[in-house]
Amino acid sequence: MDAQEFWSKTLDLSPAGVHPGQLDEAGRIDPAKLRPIAFDPVHNLYRALGEAAGRAFHDGLQLK
Structure with missing residues (x-):
């Protein structure tokens, strides 16, 4: 497996690459059901998001 194939499988967050139980009623990914994680290289941990x-594109408009 080359790097491109690895990352395409690892980062496939399209609805087709997610278990149907992790989608909302509209067929979009529901982050609460997906329970994504991120790697923390400083502490060598996986952190739950x-x-x-x-x-x-909305909350920062108040700062202008």
């Missing part, structure tokens, strides 16, 4: 921190 939590709840939403803000709305993209």
Whole structure:
């Protein structure tokens, strides 16, 4: 397996690459059901990603 094939399988977050139980009623990925993780290279840990921190392209508009 080459690097491109590895990453395409590892990072496949399209609805086709996710278990149907991890989708919402509209067929979109539900992060709460997916329970994504991220690697922390400083501490050599996998960290669970939590709840939403803000709305993209919206919350920063107040700062202008």
